[in-house]
Amino acid sequence: MLRGVRRTTLAVSALLLLAVAGGPATAHDPGTPEGRAEQAELLRTYEPTWRSGERLAGAPLTCVDGKVDKYPCKNVDLLSFLPQSELGGGGSSSMWYWTDARDSNEYILYCRSNGMSFVNVTDPVNPRYVGNLPAANGTNSSWCDVRTYQNYAYIGKDSVSHGIQIFDLNRLRGVTTTQTFTPDAHFTGLTNSHTLWINQSTGFLYVSGANTCRKGLTIYDIKTPLTLKHAACYDREVYSHESIVVNYAGPDTRFTGREIAFNYTGQGKRFQILDVTDKSNIKVLSSVAHPGASFIHQGFATTDYKHMIVNDETISTRGGSPDFVYNIERLDAARYVGKDVATRGTFVNHNGYTVGNRHFQASYRGGLRILDTTSAASARLPEVGYFDTDPASNAKGYSATWMVLPYLKDGVVAVQSIGVGLYLVRPTGAAAVR
Numbered sequence: 291m292l293r294g295v296r297r298t299t300l301a302v303s304a305l306l307l308l309a310v311a312g313g314p315a316t317a318h319d320p321g322t323p324e325g326r327a328e329q330a331e332l333l334r335t336y337e338p339t340w341r342s343g344e345r346l347a348g349a350p351l352t353c354v355d356g357k358v359d360k361y362p363c364k365n366v367d368l369l370s371f372l373p374q375s376e377l378g379g380g381g382s383s384s385m386w387y388w389t390d391a392r393d394s395n396e397y398i399l400y401c402r403s404n405g406m407s408f409v410n411v412t413d414p415v416n417p418r419y420v421g422n423l424p425a426a427n428g429t430n431s432s433w434c435d436v437r438t439y440q441n442y443a444y445i446g447k448d449s450v451s452h453g454i455q456i457f458d459l460n461r462l463r464g465v466t467t468t469q470t471f472t473p474d475a476h477f478t479g480l481t482n483s484h485t486l487w488i489n490q491s492t493g494f495l496y497v498s499g500a501n502t503c504r505k506g507l508t509i510y511d512i513k514t515p516l517t518l519k520h521a522a523c524y525d526r527e528v529y530s531h532e533s534i535v536v537n538y539a540g541p542d543t544r545f546t547g548r549e550i551a552f553n554y555t556g557q558g559k560r561f562q563i564l565d566v567t568d569k570s571n572i573k574v575l576s577s578v579a580h581p582g583a584s585f586i587h588q589g590f591a592t593t594d595y596k597h598m599i600v601n602d603e604t605i606s607t608r609g610g611s612p613d614f615v616y617n618i619e620r621l622d623a624a625r626y627v628g629k630d631v632a633t634r635g636t637f638v639n640h641n642g643y644t645v646g647n648r649h650f651q652a653s654y655r656g657g658l659r660i661l662d663t664t665s666a667a668s669a670r671l672p673e674v675g676y677f678d679t680d681p682a683s684n685a686k687g688y689s690a691t692w693m694v695l696p697y698l699k700d701g702v703v704a705v706q707s708i709g710v711g712l713y714l715v716r717p718t719g720a721a722a723v724r
Contacts, residue, residue: 343371344373345376347415348370349415350367350368350415351368352367353366353368362681363676363677364674364676364721365717366660366717367715367716367718368713368714369415369715370415370417370713371712372409372419372712373710373711374709374710374711376419377407377409378422379404381432382400382403382706382710382711383432383433383708384401384433384435384706385398385693385695386398386437386438387399387695390441392463395410395462397410398704398712400712401433401445402434403432404424405423406422406443407419411702411704414700414702417714420465420469421468421469422469423445423472423473425452426447426476429451429452430450431447431448431449432449435448435485435486437487438459439488439493441460441515442516444486446497448483451482453479453480454483454497455476455477456474456476457473457474475517477518480500480501480502481501482499482501484531485497485532487532487533487534487535489536491536491537493512494511494512494569495509495511496535497510498530498532499531499556503523505525505528505529506524506527506529507523509521509522509523509524522572524564524566527560528555528558529557530554532553532554532587533552533564534590535549535552536549538550538621540594540618541595542619542620542621545621550563550566550621551563552564552598554586554589557585559583559585559586560578560579560586561576561578562574562577563576563618563621563622565621575622575624576624578624579626580602580616580629583602584602585603586600587640588641589616590642590644591618592644592647593644593645596617596619596667597627597663598615598616598624599613599649599661600614601651606639606686611637611653611656612629613630613661614629614630615629615630615666615671627666628668630670632670632672634653634656634659636685637653637684637687638654638655639652639654639656639659640652640693643694643696643697645696647724648662648663648674648717648722648724649662649663652691652692652694652705654680654688654689654690655684655687655689656684656691657677657690657691657705657707658676659676660675660676660717661673674721677705679691679713690707691706691708692706692707693706700716701722702716703715
C-alpha cells in the first residue's frame with residue numbers, strides 16, 4: 291500500500307512541478323531555448339522529498355579512502371545532513387547565511403520552490419530547522435534567491451509573480467520550536483527576479499533578470515530596509531544573469547572606493563566590469579568574453595582582486611567543466627587569460643566563491659569542488675578537495691548541487707542539493723583555506 295502511495299505521489303509531484311513552472315524558472319533566461327531545455331532536465335531528474343534521505347547528525351564523519359558515508363570525497367569531512375523532507379519540502383536552489391551579532395548564532399537561509407527555510411547551524415553537527423516563510427501568493431518556482439542586508443533577508447523568485455519578500459531576521463532569535471512566519475514587507479514593484487546581490491557598504495540591492503529594466507540590472511536603494519526605492523537601471527545588454535558588487539579595494543588604485551559591479555550577462559556572452567558609483571551615469575569599464583562563450587553565468591574574484599574566475603554554464607555541458615580566468619588588474623582593460631583544463635568529469639559548473647586561496651564551486655552532479663587559486667595567473671586551478679552529493683554520476687545535467695557557501699565559522703561549508711537537502715561539511719588538509 292505504501293509503495294503505491296509513493297508512486298502516486300511521485301507522479302502528482304512531477305505534474306505539479308511542471309504546472310507551477312509556467313515559463314521555465316531556470317538558471318538561464320526563461321525565454322531562451324537553453325532555459326526550456328534546462329527545465330526539461332529538472333523535471334526528468336526531479337526527486338520527491340520522501341526520497342531525500344535520512345538525517346545525519348550527532349557526530350562528524352571523516353573522509354577515508356575517498357568516501358565519507360556513501361559520498362565520494364577528498365579532504366572534506368561530513369558534519370551533518372538535513373533532508374529536504376525536514377526542511378519544508380519542495381525543491382531547492384540558492385541559499386545565503388546570516389550571523390546574529392548579539393549572540394553569534396549562525397543561520398542558513400535555504401531557498402525552496404515553495405518558501406524559505408531558516409536553519410540554525412551554530413552547532414554544525416546538530417543543525418536545527420527553526421522556521422518556514424511560505425512563498426508570496428502561494429507561488430511555486432524552481433528557482434529562488436536570497437541575500438541579506440543588516441538584519442533583513444530579501445527573497446525573490448523567477449518566472450512567477452512573487453515580488454520581493456523582506457523578513458526581519460531578528461525574529462529568529464530564541465526560537466526553539468519550528469515556526470511558520472509571515473514577511474515584514476512585500477515589494478511588488480517587480481514580479482519576478484532571477485538573482486539578487488546587496489552591497490553591504492552602500493545599501494543598494496542589485497536585481498538581475500527581473501521583468502523590469504528589460505531583464506537587465508535593476509538597482510534599489512534599501513538603506514531604509516523595509517522600503518525599496520528605485521535608483522537606476524542598466525539595460526544595455528540582452529540580460530543580466532548575476533552581478534557581484536563591491537566597494538573596490540583592489541590593485542587598480544584609480545578606482546579605490548568606487549562602487550564596482552562585475553556583471554555576467556548569460557546569453558549576452560560577456561563578462562563586464564561596471565562603475566555604478568553614479569547611478570545616473572553607469573559606466574562600462576570592460577566588456578570581454580572567452581573563446582566559444584555560450585552562457586557566461588557567474589564569477590568571483592581571487593582574494594587579491596587580480597583575477598576573476600568565471601563559469602560558463604552551457605559551454606560546460608559540451609566540453610567538460612572548465613573555469614575561465616580573466617585578468618582584472620586594470621578594471622578598464624580586463625583580458626581573458628585562459629581556461630583551467632583539468633579533467634574532473636563532465637559535470638556542469640555553477641556558482642563559485644573565493645575565500646583565501648581556495649575557490650569553492652557548486653558543480654551540479656559533481657557536488658562541491660575546491661580549487662587552489664595560487665596559480666590563477668596562468669589559468670591553473672588544481673582541485674584540492676571535493677564532496678560529491680551525487681555518488682551515481684559526474685555527468686552533465688542540472689541536478690544535485692546548485693549552491694555552496696564557504697562563509698561559516700571554523701571553516702564550515704554549507705552544500706545544497708536540489709530537492710535532496712542541506713549538507714554541512716568541513717574541508718581538511720590541502721583543501722582547507724590558507
